[in-house]
Amino acid sequence: xxxxxxxxxxxxxxxxxxxxxxxxxxxxxxxxxxxxxxxxxxxxxxxxxxxxxxxxxxxxxxxxxxxxxxxxxxxxxxxxxxxxxxxxxxxxxxxxxxxxxxxxxxxxxxxxxxxxxxxxxxxxxxxxxxxxxxxxxxxxxxxxxxxxxxxxxxxxxxxxxxxxxxxxxxxxxxxxxxxxxxxxxxxxxxxxxxxxxxxxxxxxxxxxxxxxxxxxxxxxxxxxxxxxxxxxxxxxxxxxxxxxxxxxxx
Numbered sequence: 083x084x085x086x087x088x089x090x091x092x093x094x095x096x097x098x099x100x101x102x103x104x105x106x107x108x109x110x111x112x113x114x115x116x117x118x119x120x121x122x123x124x125x126x127x128x129x130x131x132x133x134x135x136x137x138x139x140x141x142x143x144x145x146x147x148x149x150x151x152x153x154x155x156x157x158x159x160x161x162x163x164x165x166x167x168x169x170x171x172x173x174x175x176x177x178x179x180x181x182x183x184x185x186x187x188x189x190x191x192x193x194x195x196x197x198x199x200x201x202x203x204x205x206x207x208x209x210x211x212x213x214x215x216x217x218x219x220x221x222x223x224x225x226x227x228x229x230x231x232x233x234x235x236x237x238x239x240x241x242x243x244x245x246x247x248x249x250x251x252x253x254x255x256x257x258x259x260x261x262x263x264x265x266x267x268x269x270x271x272x273x274x275x276x277x278x279x280x281x282x283x284x285x286x287x288x289x290x291x292x293x294x295x296x297x298x299x300x301x302x303x304x305x306x307x308x309x310x311x312x313x314x315x316x317x318x319x320x321x322x323x324x325x326x327x328x329x330x331x332x
Contacts, residue, residue: 103156106149109160116213121145124177138176144169178309234263237294237311237318241268244292244320251320254281254295260318264294287324292320 094312110118125142132139146165152162168235189196241264242250252273264272275281275293285291285305292308296318309320 101156103153105154105158106163109163117174117328118170120174120177124173127177127180128173141169141172145173233267234260234313235267237313238264238267240309240311240320241272241294247290249290249292250284250288251292251294252284254293254321256294257296260294260296262312282323285321288320292322295319295321 091293125145128135128138128142132142148166148169149163152158152165181272189200244251250273252275253260254275256264256274261274272294273284275284281293285293295301295315298317301319301321304324305321306324311318311320
């Protein structure tokens with residue numbers, strides 16, 4: 083319950099999912115799927131009959147109200163849009179039924195419509211095969227490229243390289259996003275440092291120890307930046323203790 087309140091109030095920024103209000107609009111365009119257009123066209127087609135059809139009104143309000151609340155919330159992730167899927171599926175299915183009735187009505191005077199109606203099952207089967215093939219192609223080719231460019235994979239690759247060199251790596255005050263990604267991509271649990279005292283103790287305990295931190299500004303001495311990785315609009319710094327430096331100040 084507290085997490086939901088923080089999500090709406092804007093107090094959940096440290097979780098790493100803080101995005102502007104238009105975030106979902108841009109993501110809907112980026113993640114466009116062919117059947118999404120049935121939802122948009124269906125909302126436009128049914129707009130004048132919603133008040134007379136409570137069944138459609140319920141799902142339209144579900145879609146619109148929840149999208150508005152998610153857009154106003156400070157913490158945003160694409161997975162949150164899954165709550166819209168049932169309402170979107172109903173609207174898309176209802177509009178697909180309307181299109182089917184139109185084709186059936188025109189099949190008597192249109193050769194094109196008659197061909198679609200006559201070969202409907204074959205076309206549906208071909209559509210399913212095309213969708214599956216597209217998803218497999220995206221999973222095998224596009225997703226790995228996007229993962230390397232947009233995800234935490236470059237960061238965890240650098241962590242792995244440092245570990246292979248025999249250096250210990252820890253996370254300093256990691257956000258929920260960084261902590262989860264480090265476990266997912268590295269398949270290991272990195273040490274977490276929650277205070278400046280712990281950071282100083284870790285970096286000075288052994289030569290070569292490295293901490294990963296997220297910061298809006300480059301860390302200042304006594305920390306020494308040895309590398310950095312940008313993920314989205316956030317920069318993550320790999321830092322060590324500068325030679326002869328004292329403790330990290332607050």
